[in-house]
Amino acid sequence: MASSIRVRAIANGEITEVQTLIQHPMDSGFIKDDKGAFIPAHFIQELTFEYDGRKVFIADWGTAVSKDPYVKFSFKGGNKGGDLKVSWIDNKGETDATIVKIQ
């Protein structure tokens, strides 16, 4: 299975800009299916970015983050070719993680 996580991390001088898109339903629990039953909430709760052994960004998400969620942030000190680790855990305890090279 391909990773659920897509990352673009680009270093420009001392600042690295990181954009991430994750394949996830982000079901809010407030939507009904075709049969009128509520689709249970299923959403990423925490998304963590680590570089060089330190956390550079932590996203805590609720049910209002869009399907296939996206987030952009930037941090100082990232080097081209350095490893950025991205991982998430959702409310059902499912997880995924990936490591990408900063470009």
Place this chain on the structure above:
Amino acid sequence: MTTSHNGLPPTRRLILKGAGSVALAGLGIVSFRPLAASAANDTYPEDAFRQREANEAIKLLYGRTAEPSDKVKLDAPEIAENGAVVPISVATTLTDVTSVSFLVPENPNVLAAYYKIPPGSMPNVANRLKMARTSNVIVIVEAGGKLYSATKEVKVTVGGCGG
């Protein structure tokens, strides 16, 4: 399947977290403000995410109130092209920012996202949020231990006629 990011299976991680706080509370070490998270605190603010009132969510998240500030620039559309995916971002000239949160008071759960900004990371964040209906969007920037906010109304035209 990959493992959880701290190497523990997720259920175990949650149990440990719960057990830890009970134990510490029992020893009387922790004053009862476990929900007033800061960037150093890694817990998921579950209760804040369940709130239906913006003030309640903010109180649970930070334990204090925010002041509007023109140093917080909230960018959101006038009219959301679709409430399912509304691009919203914040930028600020404030220094020592430790967290950023987005709230949508008209959503069933008002707190949408809470971002912890460790030292060395920039206080500029863009994300895409769901909006159930026309609402203010509130962004709160926590900087130097104080809270600053900006608010903008986003119109959401819901498709269909309700029937």
Place this chain on the structure above:
Amino acid sequence: MDFCFARSRIHLALAVLAALALCALHPASAADKPDPVADAKAFRNYFVNKFPNVKLEDFVNGPYALNEDMRRQWEQKEQFPPYEFSLEMGKELFAKPFKNGRHYADCFPNQGIGIRQDFPYFDTREGRVVTLELALNRCREANGEPPLSYVDDEMAALTAYMAFTSRGKPFAIKVPDDPRALEAYQNGKRYFYARRGQLNFSCATCHVQNPGERMRAEVLAPALGILNAMPIYRSEWGGMGTISRRLTTCNSQIRGVPLDPQDEEYRDLEYYLSYVSNGLSISGPGARP
């Protein structure tokens, strides 16, 4: 909202009838021989004159060409478009061999890369319009695979990938010198302008007379360039959707019972509508609210 004014189906039907009765008093002029070249010119001129501030090549971006606030949202989403996953799926599906070892690529010129702008075409051997969706399923069937649903994710992903490899290439639809081709073209044109459904709308009611206006929550796209962006990822669908899916939902929205996907009338419609956008670039897969 205009769409909601009539709870009573009967009252609306009466209104429709009144409108139709008025139309009947002014019979249309006699049909001339179809002239696709003149049609395409008139079609383009109409939109260029209606929207003098929109660059011709921007019409392929649909409502985003007409509405600044929406355009900004679109551009922000395009930084990392939500259709990325569908596009990847399309690429994988396209490369995956059939059970007999052959590939989609074997069914198309140039291995299927950069050819979206040539669809639909009129097959003079069979005497009918062949769309890209139809060609993909025929390719499957010729290789012993069951056809895909025309309205599901896999077909959407495949056509998204094929459109993506064709971005920037101008539509190059041909109406060959064959009376059947001209007839198909004319049939597509008729379908485009004919009113249908209880709301008594034609395709043109929305996409010729009212592009840029809001209908329910949507800003209507101009008909010029509308297929160049197909398939489209719609936030409303939370996924990529084919031309077939869009046409059938268009019909339901005006309270008409949709035809079967890839029905002759839909294929002819696609033929006509693509032809009159000749020269405008493929921009698909597109993103729409």
Place this chain on the structure above:
Amino acid sequence: MTAIPSRAQMRVSIYWLIVLMIAGTAPVRAAGSETAFKASYAAAEAAEREAGRLRNQWTVTEAALADAKKAADKGDFDQAIASAKEAEALARASIFQAISEKDAWKQLEIR
């Protein structure tokens, strides 16, 4: 191809449609019987089939037919007949639309 109706024919069909629609909206005073329902339903179905042959059915017609059937299954024949008559009126309106649009579409064409 069906012949394009003359204006006189159209006027006749408009007349019938209005009659049918008034019938469809007027409350049925006498208790509806199953036999009366079957007749109304068959007429509605026939009209909807004709609309299908002209490739111009309306979703609301289908909904009214389904309503009629549902009411009949519950034994509410007054409601079932009313829905069937509504379905027939809608189907006839869609037939009329299809026939008149065989020519009327040209008025919208960009030239």
